[in-house]
Amino acid sequence: MSLNSFGHLFRVTTWGESHGPALGATVDGCPPGVEIREEDLQVWLDKRRPGQNKHTTQRREPDAVEILSGVFEGRSTGTPIQLMIRNTDQRSKDYGDIAETFRPGHADIAYHLKYGLRDYRGGGRSSARETAARVAAGGVARAALKAALPGLKITGYMVQMGEKKIDRAKIDMEEIARNDFWCPDAQAAGEWADYLDALRKDHNSVGAMIEVVASGVPAGLGAPVYGKLDTDLAAAMMSINAVKGVEIGEGMAAAALTGRDNADEIFMGENGPEYGSNHAGGILGGISSGQDVVVRFAVKPTSSILSPRKSIKLDGSATEVITKGRHDPCVGIRAVPVAEAMMACVLLDHYLLDRGQTGGHRGRIG
Ligand SMILES: Cc1cc2nc3c(=O)[nH]c(=O)nc-3n(C[C@H](O)[C@H](O)[C@H](O)COP(=O)(O)O)c2cc1C
Numbered sequence: 495m496s497l498n499s500f501g502h503l504f505r506v507t508t509w510g511e512s513h514g515p516a517l518g519a520t521v522d523g524c525p526p527g528v529e530i531r532e533e534d535l536q537v538w539l540d541k542r543r544p545g546q547n548k549h550t551t552q553r554r555e556p557d558a559v560e561i562l563s564g565v566f567e568g569r570s571t572g573t574p575i576q577l578m579i580r581n582t583d584q585r586s587k588d589y590g591d592i593a594e595t596f597r598p599g600h601a602d603i604a605y606h607l608k609y610g611l612r613d614y615r616g617g618g619r620s621s622a623r624e625t626a627a628r629v630a631a632g633g634v635a636r637a638a639l640k641a642a643l644p645g646l647k648i649t650g651y652m653v654q655m656g657e658k659k660i661d662r663a664k665i666d667m668e669e670i671a672r673n674d675f676w677c678p679d680a681q682a683a684g685e686w687a688d689y690l691d692a693l694r695k696d697h698n699s700v701g702a703m704i705e706v707v708a709s710g711v712p713a714g715l716g717a718p719v720y721g722k723l724d725t726d727l728a729a730a731m732m733s734i735n736a737v738k739g740v741e742i743g744e745g746m747a748a749a750a751l752t753g754r755d756n757a758d759e760i761f762m763g764e765n766g767p768e769y770g771s772n773h774a775g776g777i778l779g780g781i782s783s784g785q786d787v788v789v790r791f792a793v794k795p796t797s798s799i800l801s802p803r804k805s806i807k808l809d810g811s812a813t814e815v816i817t818k819g820r821h822d823p824c825v826g827i828r829a830v831p832v833a834e835a836m837m838a839c840v841l842l843d844h845y846l847l848d849r850g851q852t853g854g855h856r857g858r859i860g
Pocket residue numbers: 551599600601617620621622625734735736737794796797798799820821822823825828829832
């Protein structure tokens with residue numbers, strides 16, 4: 495069983511726990527000759543790194559990535575790439591209270607019921623520190639994509655925090671890097687800051703919605719029917735901690751549309767087909783159409799809050815849990831770079847699968 499791995503040809507296995515000495519990813523299937531340097535991967539890890547502003551966990555981890563294998567003189571050799579990130583700011587004493595108590599909303603009870611034992615420190619394997627390994631692997635995927643598909647661009651951002659949504663008329667992609675929330679609407683970001691401050695001071699937390707768009711994706715990635723690009727994207731996003739819903743393109747809102755409204759009309763452009771809209775989120779029949787690939791997902795509110803919640807102990811007795819430690823009041827913020835990484839891994843995987851099956855052969859129009 496390979497339950498800690500994902501991907502078909504570009505296969506990523508993550509390993510490690512929150513409070514162990516290190517965690518990381520083994521990346522198998524990266525094509526040879528791709529330029530990969532630690533400092534290039536670090537750029538993506540720095541985006542996910544905790545403690546960067548007051549709206550994320552104050553755990554201070556440098557998240558410095560080390561390449562242990564598979565890269566020689568700055569280029570991938572085609573052999574497994576081992577990536578390691580040392581844990582340096584564990585405070586296991588923060589978690590002593592939960593050794594025998596199940597935190598509501600956390601994986602504690604499910605891990606215990608399944609395995610009968612668990613590394614409770616910081617959530618162990620269920621901790622979102624695992625996502626640092628995904629981001630490192632995503633950096634490798636991005637490097638390979640840059641070489642294979644130079645026009646491809648992946649952009650993630652938050653579109654909703656709690657009940658507060660962005661105003662899509664005010665989207666300015668330049669804004670994403672200018673605020674603490676990866677938010678493309680400057681006004682919304684300002685409102686979210688006060689909103690989240692108030693929730694944190696009230697010992698509460700909130701959920702969020704993240705959108706990831708890949709532009710420059712060539713038509714033809716993905717396959718019928720169990721190899722659908724949208725199936726793998728949904729699975730990849732759903733595998734991120736705290737994700738409770740994933741949609742592609744119009745997603746759940748498609749249920750409220752009529753066929754006339756939902757049809758993405760097709761026109762012949764100078765360089766091939768063009769579409770009047772993108773309700774499909776760039777994927778038809780599981781195969782990319784050449785339009786932007788659009789994925790959206792909801793994360794639940796952070797379970798670790800300083801408000802008492804009812805639970806039980808290992809011996810079955812009732813208790814109340816107040817989760818101390820350092821936590822993200824809205825996990826959506828730091829989920830953005832993770833989602834971009836998952837998008838990169840899935841797109842590279844499907845690029846390699848398509849190259850393997852069709853050798854780049856394409857149908858012609860006109
Ligand atoms: C980037 C990221 C950071 C997270 N940080 C926290 C956190 O500080 N506190 C917390 O309770 N949950 C946090 N989570 C969510 C938990 O890891 C997650 O809810 C828990 O492992 C249970 O898994 P599930 O929600 O997928 O069922 C985070 C999730 C992500 C993606």
